[in-house]
Amino acid sequence: AQKVTQAQTEISVVEKEDVTLDCVYETRDTTYYLFWYKQPPSGELVFLIRRNSFDEQNEISGRYSWNFQKSTSSFNFTITASQVVDSAVYFCALSDESYSSASKIIFGSGTRLSIRP
Amino acid sequence: EAQVTQNPRYLITVTGKKLTVTCSQNMNHEYMSWYRQDPGLGLRQIYYSMNVEVTDKGDVPEGYKVSRKEKRNFPLILESPSPNQTSLYFCASWASGGTGELFFGEGSRLTVL
Numbered sequence: 538a539q540k541v542t543q544a545q546t547e548i549s550v551v552e553k554e555d556v557t558l559d560c561v562y563e564t565r566d567t568t569y570y571l572f573w574y575k576q577p578p579s580g581e582l583v584f585l586i587r588r589n590s591f592d593e594q595n596e597i598s599g600r601y602s603w604n605f606q607k608s609t610s611s612f613n614f615t616i617t618a619s620q621v622v623d624s625a626v627y628f629c630a631l632s633d634e635s636y637s638s639a640s641k642i643i644f645g646s647g648t649r650l651s652i653r654p
Numbered sequence: 655e656a657q658v659t660q661n662p663r664y665l666i667t668v669t670g671k672k673l674t675v676t677c678s679q680n681m682n683h684e685y686m687s688w689y690r691q692d693p694g695l696g697l698r699q700i701y702y703s704m705n706v707e708v709t710d711k712g713d714v715p716e717g718y719k720v721s722r723k724e725k726r727n728f729p730l731i732l733e734s735p736s737p738n739q740t741s742l743y744f745c746a747s748w749a750s751g752g753t754g755e756l757f758f759g760e761g762s763r764l765t766v767l
Contacts, residue, residue, distance in 0.1 A: 644697040
């Protein structure tokens with residue numbers, strides 16, 4: 538069965554610190570997709586990134602970077618030089634190869650990140 | 655503007671009083687889904703739909719019904735709400751063969767007394 542574990546329930550850091558949010562997944566599929574979503578205090582869910590299982594290249598987008606390692610079944614998210622606006626709940630999610638056929642998309646329990654000024 | 659619209663955004667009701675949460679998307683997406691968000695449990699899928707008249711159960715379908723009579727609409731029906739259905743509900747839609755990005759509604763906070 539598919540499973541996504543975000544072991545860090547809450548993280549609090551001081552502004553400008555780097556912070557890494559962990560995501561560990563379980564799946565028997567050889568083709569799958571991983572996602573990160575952000576939920577700011579206003580409550581909406583914002584898409585950040587999607588990676589497929591065949592693309593293990595790390596990705597960087599501004600202060601955000603993602604480290605995908607199939608060997609450890611992890612898809613970690615790092616924010617460099619954190620800012621107060623990064624405060625949010627972050628969700629990691631997993632879908633199998635048929636996600637476009639409305640297969641189940643499994644979300645982790647989320648990590649609440651608080652950035653202190 | 656591309657969007658997913660849910661109504662109502664907030665609702666307080668009593669046990670057993672049937673209610674419907676509407677969801678509408680204007681992006682012509684084939685796929686739609688309902689999630690509930692509870693503290694410590696993340697988002698759990700209730701039902702999803704692959705297209706008109708095609709739906710299937712997610713992880714927590716008990717106590718809920720859905721229908722997909724039109725491509726743009728995917729209402730969530732609680733025939734006899736109970737207090738354990740107090741939650742924050744999200745509707746999402748996405749396109750076939752797209753980037754995989756789910757477009758979420760703003761959420762509907764439901765309280766069942």
